[in-house]
Structure formats: C-alpha cells, structure tokens
Amino acid sequence: MTRGEYEAVAAVPDPEIPTVTIEDLGILRDVEVEGSRVVVTITPTYSGCPAMDTIRTDIRRALPGRDVEVRTVLSPAWTTDWITDAGREKLAKARIAPPWRSDQRLSAPPGTLMLSISVRCPNCGSPDTTELSRFGSTACKSLWRCRACGDPFDHFKAI
Amino acid sequence: MSKADLHHGDDALIAAQRLAEWTSRAPELEEDVALANIALDLLGQARMFLSRAGDEDQLAYLRTDREFTNVQLVELPNGDFGHTILRLLFFSVYQQQLFASMRGDEIADKAAKEVAYHVDHARMWTLRLGDGTEESHGRMQRALDELWPFTHELFEGNDLRAGWLSVVEPILAEATLTRPEDGWAPTGGRSGVHTQHLSYLLAEMQVLHRAHPGARW
Numbered sequence: 001m002t003r004g005e006y007e008a009v010a011a012v013p014d015p016e017i018p019t020v021t022i023e024d025l026g027i028l029r030d031v032e033v034e035g036s037r038v039v040v041t042i043t044p045t046y047s048g049c050p051a052m053d054t055i056r057t058d059i060r061r062a063l064p065g066r067d068v069e070v071r072t073v074l075s076p077a078w079t080t081d082w083i084t085d086a087g088r089e090k091l092a093k094a095r096i097a098p099p100w101r102s103d104q105r106l107s108a109p110p111g112t113l114m115l116s117i118s119v120r121c122p123n124c125g126s127p128d129t130t131e132l133s134r135f136g137s138t139a140c141k142s143l144w145r146c147r148a149c150g151d152p153f154d155h156f157k158a159i
Numbered sequence: 160m161s162k163a164d165l166h167h168g169d170d171a172l173i174a175a176q177r178l179a180e181w182t183s184r185a186p187e188l189e190e191d192v193a194l195a196n197i198a199l200d201l202l203g204q205a206r207m208f209l210s211r212a213g214d215e216d217q218l219a220y221l222r223t224d225r226e227f228t229n230v231q232l233v234e235l236p237n238g239d240f241g242h243t244i245l246r247l248l249f250f251s252v253y254q255q256q257l258f259a260s261m262r263g264d265e266i267a268d269k270a271a272k273e274v275a276y277h278v279d280h281a282r283m284w285t286l287r288l289g290d291g292t293e294e295s296h297g298r299m300q301r302a303l304d305e306l307w308p309f310t311h312e313l314f315e316g317n318d319l320r321a322g323w324l325s326v327v328e329p330i331l332a333e334a335t336l337t338r339p340e341d342g343w344a345p346t347g348g349r350s351g352v353h354t355q356h357l358s359y360l361l362a363e364m365q366v367l368h369r370a371h372p373g374a375r376w
Contacts, residue, residue, distance in 0.1 A: 046273060047202075048206075074266060075269070077265075135193035135197070157276075
C-alpha cells in the first residue's frame, strides 16, 4: 500500500453522511497499488445501500489519471464496531448519536437484535430519550426524540 | 447457475417490489420510511443473489412470469396493512431460519443482520394489531387465515418449518390470534407456476427496461 493513494481514497466522504469519510465508517477495507493500477476494496454497510455506486465513482475521482479497480467484498459482514473513534466523534458533532459497540450492549444470541438501554441525546446530552422509529432517513439510522430538549435526532443503529 | 441463489433472489426481489408499493401510502410517515427501508434491504439481497446466479438485470427485467421461481406468498397483493405485516413476519422469520442454516455463506451472513430488524418490526406490529382493537384483531385474523396456506411453499425442499413454527406460533399466541389448521397448500412457484398477480407486478417492474433497454440515469 502506498500512503498517498490510501490517503486520497480514505478522504472520500460518505455520500449520505458527508461529515464522515468511508474510512471513518469502516467501508474502506484495503488499498493496494500494483504498478500503475490501484485496487480499492470496499464493503457495503447494508445490502441495499444505494450509496455504493456513488462511492465507487467518488473513489475513481479521488485518483485522477490512475487505473482504478474497485472491488466489493461482503465477508466479513460490516459491523458498526468498525466505525473509528474519529468517526464516532464526527457523527456526534453532526448530531447523529453514534452506535453502541457490541461490548457495550447486552449480549444476545446470534440472529437476534442487540438492544441498547438508552441513547444519549446528541443535542443536550440527556439520556431521557425515546425511539420514534427503528428505521430512519437512511438504512443505517433510527429516529429518536429527546424528552428533555424535545429535539428529534438520528441514531446510527448497531448492527 | 445455482437454483438456490435464483430462488432466494427471486423471493427477495418480488417481496421488495410489493413492499415498495407502500411508499407514500403507509398508515404513518415513520411506517412509510420503515417499509421502504426493509424493501431496500430485500432489493440489496436480491441483487447479491441474482448476481451470483447470473446477470442481475437480465434475470430481473427480461424473464417472464413462468421463469420466476419465487414462492407465491411474496407475489400476493399487499391487501390491508395487517396482511402486509403478517406476510413480512412469515417471510422474514423464514429468511432468518434460512440464513442461519447457510452460516458461512457471505450473502446469508450479511443479510442475516438486517433480517433481525425486519423480524422485530413485523413482530411488534403483529402484537400491537392482533392484541389491539376488535377491528384490528379481526383484520389480523382474516389475514392470517388467508395467508397461512401460502406459507407451506416456503419449506419445500428444506427442513426449516419446525424452527419457523417455534418462532411464529408464540408470536401469534401472544397476539391473541388463532393459528389456522394446516390444510390447502398451494404450490408451484419454484417451478414457475404463479398466481395471476405476478404478471401484473412484472409488467410494472419491467416496463421501463423493456421499452428502453440499457437505459441509465
């Protein structure tokens, strides 16, 4: 891997949540340089994530003049645990409550949902919040409301 | 071409198309968003399975009804919201059992995580409506009686039914719904024999691609 190519690709913003990069979200898995050719490996967050096509185009644009191949891998399946600490901070700053990490959640058998007890309001910090809908503005988010400040907010679902 | 990939892809594609019909018509905004999100997950699954089976666009847009291998359950019209929720419950619990049985398969492992959310969503609505008002209970029981015969086809060629029943039956009981007796079991979907409803669905889904082959945004 060459640092320059990696950094150029890593800086590509997520098309739906442009405050974070594809590296922050753990979508970027690998960048390999083979002569003049750059092979970038990415993984989708959700099966039907409509941002993947845009991400592929944006990766090619980030490496102008290069022969770029973008590979998509499914395994191991993406998890919100791959969101970096920097990514979590950026999400919180954009008022999107970051997901719980799997070691912070109640353990659950495979195939069942791991539910968090409460999500802290990214606006005022109160833990007194309620889930309005498990499905939000994008596949990866749920919709919440803070009882303390009254504001609705997005929460990045743990998966 | 793997027949199993085609079956799983066709089931997910047709289920996604039906769910997408609720967009802008669901009982409330949050539900509209939820059903569209679930449809999108299913569409993503369909693309992965059909791409593994062959050319996804050719398979989705250029086959006739007799060439589709989905179960009839997923092609039935949406009916009322109760019908849609019960079908989602039946289908997503089936997918949960199926993907658990395929552990190690990269598509199944990816989809299993999303399906857990679908099951939970359908389960919560089933409880709310089944154990709700007299009107909602009556509608759910009618939907259950109508859809139950179509669930048998999900288990042709596999041994997932016992696991499926062990999840579905307690949910129905908690929702105060009466699980119908097993009887009539319509079949044929896997070999291309469908209800008349599939042709209309395909006509709508395929019309653009057939009129403008290769059209791009």
